Amino acid sequence: xxxxxxxxxxxxxxxxxxxxxxxxxxxxxxxxxxxxxxxxxxxxxxxxxxxxxxxxxxxxxxxxxxxxxxxxxxxxxxxxxxxxxxxxxxxxxxxxxxxxxxxxxxxxxxxxxxxxxxxxxxxxxxxxxxxxxxxxxxxxxxxxxxxxxxxxxxxxxxxxxxxxxxxxxxxxxxxxxxxx
Numbered sequence: 001x002x003x004x005x006x007x008x009x010x011x012x013x014x015x016x017x018x019x020x021x022x023x024x025x026x027x028x029x030x031x032x033x034x035x036x037x038x039x040x041x042x043x044x045x046x047x048x049x050x051x052x053x054x055x056x057x058x059x060x061x062x063x064x065x066x067x068x069x070x071x072x073x074x075x076x077x078x079x080x081x082x083x084x085x086x087x088x089x090x091x092x093x094x095x096x097x098x099x100x101x102x103x104x105x106x107x108x109x110x111x112x113x114x115x116x117x118x119x120x121x122x123x124x125x126x127x128x129x130x131x132x133x134x135x136x137x138x139x140x141x142x143x144x145x146x147x148x149x150x151x152x153x154x155x156x157x158x159x160x161x162x163x164x165x166x167x168x169x170x171x172x173x174x175x176x177x178x179x180x
Contacts (some may be wrong), residue, residue: 006091009088011048015041031064056092062120062135069123072130080158081132084177088121088134099134106149106156109132114140116173123178126164131178135168146175 001123022037065073073082098118103109108116116138124131138146146165151164157177164176 004058004090006052006055007093008048008050008052011044011051013048015045017041019045028032029040051093054093056095056098059088059098059118060083060091060120062122065123069125069130070124072125072128073123073132076130077132078158078160078179080180081130081161081177081179084157085121085132088118102156106152108138108141108146108149116141126176126178129179131176134175134177136173136175137171138173139171140175143173146173 018037018041020037020041022034022041024039025031025033032129046102073085077085078088096112097115100109100115103115116136118134119137120135122133124133143165150163150165153165153175154161157163162178162180164178166174166176168174
């Protein structure tokens with residue numbers, strides 16, 4: 001639940017409010033509120049700023065999920081696909097990009113500058129089977145490089161999942177994780 005809200009944003013807002021209350025209390029000679037404002041407001045403000053600096057926003061849904069596909073997800077999605085969906089659609093802290101470790105294990109991330117970037121996801125129905133589609137901007141790895149790793153991607157995301165790789169446009173790769 002907390003992953004859907006930016007903790008950095010709320011820390012900044014709460015810290016700013018308490019700090020302003022402390023400053024106003026100091027100016028009006030109210031020592032109790034002054035202490036609350038300074039001892040809680042400033043650390044909360046700094047903590048919120050630190051979280052905001054280390055924040056990774058959720059990946060956007062490229063198309064809304066229909067009720068039929070939502071039912072397919074609930075009925076067919078593997079625990080791995082459910083966890084993957086939950087991880088990329090929430091705020092993350094202290095990581096540079098989504099799926100960094102996954103891309104490294106699949107040998108698609110030789111360094112931080114040449115790594116594919118997850119730019120969106122969507123869910124779809126593939127012949128009655130649930131599919132989670134990950135869209136990557138991949139200027140350094142072409143379709144053939146991704147297809148060479150197709151079996152490895154299928155194994156990585158666990159039993160009961162098949163990877164289908166396509167390219168909807170230049171430097172764009174769609175990895176459809178289809179429940180088998």
